[in-house]
Amino acid sequence: xxxxxxxxxxxxxxxxxxxxxxxxxxxxxxxxxxxxxxxxxxxxxxxxxxxxxxxxxxxxxxxxxxxxxxxxxxxxxxxxxxxxxxxxxxxxxxxxxxxxxxxxxxxxxxxxxxxxxxxxxxxxxxxxxxxxxxxxxxxxxxxxxxxxxxxxxxxxxxxxxxxxxxxxxxxxxxxxxxxxxxxxxxxxxxxxxxxxxxxxxxxxxxxxxxxxxxxxxxxxxxxxxxxxxxxxxxxxxxxxxxxxxxxxxxxxxxxxxxxxxxxxxxxxxxxxxxxxxxxxxxxxxxxxxxxxxxxxxxxxxx
Numbered sequence: 001x002x003x004x005x006x007x008x009x010x011x012x013x014x015x016x017x018x019x020x021x022x023x024x025x026x027x028x029x030x031x032x033x034x035x036x037x038x039x040x041x042x043x044x045x046x047x048x049x050x051x052x053x054x055x056x057x058x059x060x061x062x063x064x065x066x067x068x069x070x071x072x073x074x075x076x077x078x079x080x081x082x083x084x085x086x087x088x089x090x091x092x093x094x095x096x097x098x099x100x101x102x103x104x105x106x107x108x109x110x111x112x113x114x115x116x117x118x119x120x121x122x123x124x125x126x127x128x129x130x131x132x133x134x135x136x137x138x139x140x141x142x143x144x145x146x147x148x149x150x151x152x153x154x155x156x157x158x159x160x161x162x163x164x165x166x167x168x169x170x171x172x173x174x175x176x177x178x179x180x181x182x183x184x185x186x187x188x189x190x191x192x193x194x195x196x197x198x199x200x201x202x203x204x205x206x207x208x209x210x211x212x213x214x215x216x217x218x219x220x221x222x223x224x225x226x227x228x229x230x231x232x233x234x235x236x237x238x239x240x241x242x243x244x245x246x247x248x249x250x251x252x253x254x255x256x257x258x259x260x261x262x263x264x265x266x267x268x269x270x271x272x273x274x275x276x277x278x279x280x281x282x283x284x285x286x287x288x289x290x291x292x293x294x295x296x297x298x299x300x301x302x
Contacts, residue, residue, distance in 0.1 A: 044203040074143035092125040
């Protein structure tokens, strides 16, 4: 049987094809994934993309919240600068009227300012007015930038949510064509290894008693899997892309087909890792857009 690792490029192309299709496309227009291993690779790619998009959406939402605070601060600064500008202008007017009064001209009505505030010359106040005008213009430009950036973030949130909804729809469509969970390992599994607590993902395909797949683990490590499932007893050989055959996993599939628990044996001792340990995996269920993994084990005991 062809290893699922050999279909990595094809899976990415299939996932891209699925994403390019509109949400309202008819079933007849959808690509037909004849082989289940193709569907698994596409599903693996789509779910990875969904997680990436969800993280990007979260960052965009945090950025929008930051921009909201910046917008309020920028608006408050503009109001403060205008108050200072108005006050300076009143001082300038008062100084001009005072100078006119000293020259024997009709002073007219003067702003109610203290004598100390009118001690500066009109020329000095005019220079301060010019500086304040420039501050106001700079503050207004900063406020306009923050407002525009906030508008762009809102548009980006909308687009990202649409993209997440489309990916989720394609994932649901692919899941519907997979075998029953109780009868097959075919699917995506979230893995935890002890005693180190490393996390990873298995994408498995089962045909009869034969099991193949690909994996991504903390490290980062990635590669292919090859093994068997007989009477719910699973044996998997891990072939790392850099290290070659590096580990064997043995375990039992739970009665409801949702969880696997067992032990592992490490063949690569050059990095100081333990020789043996335990591992568990649970079948990844469909999640709502943006929903985070709670880290709990799923399925009934083996």
